[in-house]
Amino acid sequence: MIARRGVAHGSGLGKVRWVVERAFAWLHQFKRLRIRYERRADLHLGLLELACSIICLRRLRTSF
Numbered sequence: 001m002i003a004r005r006g007v008a009h010g011s012g013l014g015k016v017r018w019v020v021e022r023a024f025a026w027l028h029q030f031k032r033l034r035i036r037y038e039r040r041a042d043l044h045l046g047l048l049e050l051a052c053s054i055i056c057l058r059r060l061r062t063s064f
Contacts (some may be wrong), residue, residue, distance in 0.1 A: 026055050 025037040028034045030051045 027051055030054075 027048070030047070032047055033036070033044075033051055034045060038047065
């Protein structure tokens with residue numbers, strides 16, 4: 001669970017909320033993930049894995 005804005009989480013989780021929000025923003029750049037057209041869960045999962053791979057590839061390409 002992500003802590004609400006401005007409220008400390010009792011277990012210490014959720015201190016870095018922006019990390020999760022940034023990851024969702026990166027995934028929402030892909031239209032097929034933003035608007036779910038796929039009815040089958042396995043196709044949606046495959047597109048999600050492909051999007052994560054592309055994001056990692058882009059991050060690695062800019063770091064070298």
